[in-house]
Amino acid sequence: MLDTARRHEFRVLVAAKPSLPLLLTAGRLAGSLRRVPRIGWVSADPVVARRILNDPAHFTLLGEGGVGHLWAQVLGDWVNEIFDGPGHHQLRSRTRDLFTDENARQLTDRVIGPRLAQAGAELAGGRAVDIADLGRVLVGRIVADLLQLRVADRDDAYREIFAVGEELAALALGTTTSTHLTPETIARAKVIVARLTVNVAEAWRTAAPETVLGRCRDLGIDQRQAEGLSTLLMVAGTETAASAMARTVAILHDTGAQHRLRADPSLLPDAVREGLRVTSPAPVIGRAVAADVTVEGQRLRAGERVLMLTWTANNAAGAFDLDRGYLPDQRQLWFGAGRHLCLGAPVARAEITGLLQTLLAPGRAWRIRERRYRRNVLIPSYAHLPLRLARH
Numbered sequence: 487m488l489d490t491a492r493r494h495e496f497r498v499l500v501a502a503k504p505s506l507p508l509l510l511t512a513g514r515l516a517g518s519l520r521r522v523p524r525i526g527w528v529s530a531d532p533v534v535a536r537r538i539l540n541d542p543a544h545f546t547l548l549g550e551g552g553v554g555h556l557w558a559q560v561l562g563d564w565v566n567e568i569f570d571g572p573g574h575h576q577l578r579s580r581t582r583d584l585f586t587d588e589n590a591r592q593l594t595d596r597v598i599g600p601r602l603a604q605a606g607a608e609l610a611g612g613r614a615v616d617i618a619d620l621g622r623v624l625v626g627r628i629v630a631d632l633l634q635l636r637v638a639d640r641d642d643a644y645r646e647i648f649a650v651g652e653e654l655a656a657l658a659l660g661t662t663t664s665t666h667l668t669p670e671t672i673a674r675a676k677v678i679v680a681r682l683t684v685n686v687a688e689a690w691r692t693a694a695p696e697t698v699l700g701r702c703r704d705l706g707i708d709q710r711q712a713e714g715l716s717t718l719l720m721v722a723g724t725e726t727a728a729s730a731m732a733r734t735v736a737i738l739h740d741t742g743a744q745h746r747l748r749a750d751p752s753l754l755p756d757a758v759r760e761g762l763r764v765t766s767p768a769p770v771i772g773r774a775v776a777a778d779v780t781v782e783g784q785r786l787r788a789g790e791r792v793l794m795l796t797w798t799a800n801n802a803a804g805a806f807d808l809d810r811g812y813l814p815d816q817r818q819l820w821f822g823a824g825r826h827l828c829l830g831a832p833v834a835r836a837e838i839t840g841l842l843q844t845l846l847a848p849g850r851a852w853r854i855r856e857r858r859y860r861r862n863v864l865i866p867s868y869a870h871l872p873l874r875l876a877r878h
């Protein structure tokens with residue numbers, strides 16, 4: 487059964503980008519740190535990756551090879567002040583409590599709770615629920631709430647928000663070799679950002695303190711920072727969260743773990759953590775070398791790039807296992823590490839937990855008879871994953 491889960495996960499990766507499984511599995515050979523032609527330095531070691539991510543003096547995401555370099559071209563040079571360095575440090579200090587496990591749970595209960603209840607009722611009533619589509623709708627709802635987008639309360643409207651966020655993230659496709667964008671790409675991205683952040687400035691001024699933008703204001707984040715942060719939240723938290731939701735559900739089915747979880751709900755946090763580890767929806771993290779540095783006995787020069795194969799590092803521990811427990815080397819490398827550790831991690835965990843709680847209700851064992859993987863996407867995921875009650 488484990489092999490079934492691994493086979494489907496492998497296909498999810500191939501469909502996203504045919505060369506991805508090769509990079510991620512052959513990447514094991516890179517070991518702690520190795521220079522690879524046309525890619526740069528590559529590491530598949532969780533401890534070395536964390537060391538690099540925790541060394542802002544020598545590694546940056548603003549230079550060629552990092553996402554900051556991408557976003558500065560789209561949003562403007564001011565990005566350099568908030569994506570890294572002292573400005574980023576200040577922003578992260580102020581947003582330390584923006585998302586906590588408690589307020590993320592309240593956010594997801596309020597924003598996706600009713601839609602999850604509807605999905606649970608459909609499943610209980612014998613209907614098929616496409617978890618891949620549901621994940622996109624749920625994430626679209628969260629994004630709409632975070633960015634205070636006013637849309638009709640229909641699944642289609644949220645699917646569209648997801649699609650627009652995804653289009654923006656797709657800019658990063660192909661950045662394994664370069665983060666320089668063409669003028670056409672920059673122009674297209676600017677239009678998308680303007681559309682998605684249309685209400686941010688006003689919401690930052692007027693939104694209630696319990697909304698995320700209201701909290702940003704009260705935490706001392708200025709309007710432009712709030713606009714930049716909103717774009718980041720959307721790009722970073724859209725496909726990643728939908729991917730983790732669908733793939734974790736598929737793994738619970740393929741390994742049979744759904745039955746044990748239903749009998750013992752106290753294992754739910756382990757299922758969420760293991761799902762995140764094995765899927766590692768953001769499979770690689772890139773950095774530019776900001777200043778010459780020696781790592782693992784190798785001399786890295788300013789201007790070079792480092793690719794951390796976090797999927798590989800996380801999966802080296804083995805297949806999905808509810809009994810695996812906390813891994814001190816990996817910790818939560820699926821959310822990165824150091825100053826750029828995923829800001830939305832509590833939201834992602836709350837979204838996945840909410841979905842699993844709905845699906846693991848007593849008497850709701852399900853089966854998956856067909857599935858489709860998403861093709862040519864930045865974040866590997868399912869296109870179609872219908873669940874049905876096992877007895878139907």
Ligand code: HEM
Binds near residue numbers: 718771819
């Ligand atoms: C399973 C879902 C998710 C995964 C696997 C994930 C993964 C990551 C990773 C690996 C990073 C670090 C990137 C780097 O160091 O270059 C990151 C950063 C970030 N994530 Fe997430 N993320 C997820 C969901 C979310 C959600 C739901 C949100 C927002 C609600 C979010 C917001 C952010 C933000 C704002 C950053 C940038 C932090 C910074 O640069 O200081 N993420 N995420």
